[in-house]
Amino acid sequence: MLYLFELGHQPHISIAEIESVLKAHQVTFEEKLQTDRFFVLYTEDPLDMESLMDQLGGTKLMGFYIEQRKSIEQTIFEFLLENQTGKIVFSVENAKNRNLGIAIKRKLKDANYSARYIEYKNTATLLHNKLVEKKGAFFILHGEVFVISGIQKLEGFAQRDFDKPGVDAKSGMLPPKLARIMINLARKTPPATVLDPFCGSGVLLMEALDMGYHVVGSDNSARAIEDTHKNIEWIVTAEPKIQKLSSHVFLEDVRNISHSLQPKSIDIIATEPYMGKPLTGKEGELFLKEQRQELKDLYHDAFREFHTILKDDGVIIFIIPRFYYRKEWIIIDCLREILSLGFVQVPFNKDDDTLLYHRVSQHVGREIFQFVKK
């Protein structure tokens, strides 16, 4: 079967995430199309699209390919007759397809079916009208029809992002979708144990719990630990499925974290570390270079500790920031030091050794690396 994925705003990262999740579930697949917006793959194994959409952070919607008839109109018409009873309700992604929608509705009426065409505005249109469950939502890519079978649950992300009680705007927060992507990139299915040793307010830990992982979090700021405690308590109360998972959160400098954890006890370290003082874009080169050295030393010390607490088959997904200065990137060149501690860097796929997450307006780019023990 052919499956379609509509990708988020960092498509190369979304694709690496999809590949990681499928590989973690031992699904074999073949890539058919990659663009800035879409990823199409072929697999013989049927995908559980509902649970995939629950898991992925970087995919907006998913669909599956159906048998194509002599025209788009005929394909959708026949599919609706085969899959809906009573009043037929449907929508076609993208408001530009309005004429097509109206033509299909007319065709249904002419054939004596009662039908309602709902003009597409955004994925909320599909959610509110339960069109995915009804198999009444269609997507057209290069003249081929896909049935939309899963939509990203934006409400869950928004709640965890905006409604959580502990927020520290000062230290900057990891976007929850990116946190989820990072956990997925580790290719280890739950219930493994995920550690975030720079946990801040616990964004990554909340996503990990929601995905079914046990979590361990630490930070050297008492305020951050207090926020994380509050946030975890909040999400556990809201989500009974999380209550059976363990969470252990404590105050500790990353440079001493092996004093507080058992050796070889962690499956996944996924973290956005301290990335230096927040930048305005007006900083001078000297300041940035000094900051670079400070972070390089911190990351080096952190990885020495990681080597002790990570299981032998454990995985590290780590963000190394880079700073945009006078139209060039200032990079923290700590790779050689990290590797010399007994790690191997693992590429994400054939195209990407690392994944750069960057929005044009930002002075900091986040480069995601994957490491395993040698």
Ligand SMILES: C[S@@+](CC[C@H](N)C(=O)[O-])C[C@H]1O[C@@H](n2cnc3c(N)ncnc32)[C@H](O)[C@@H]1O
């Ligand atoms: C970029 S923030 C992480 C934000 C977090 N990902 C979130 O979304 O809330 C970095 C965190 O690292 C912590 N930190 C800075 N230096 C540290 C150190 N040496 N050891 C442990 N934590 C440290 C800071 O207190 C801060 O909470």
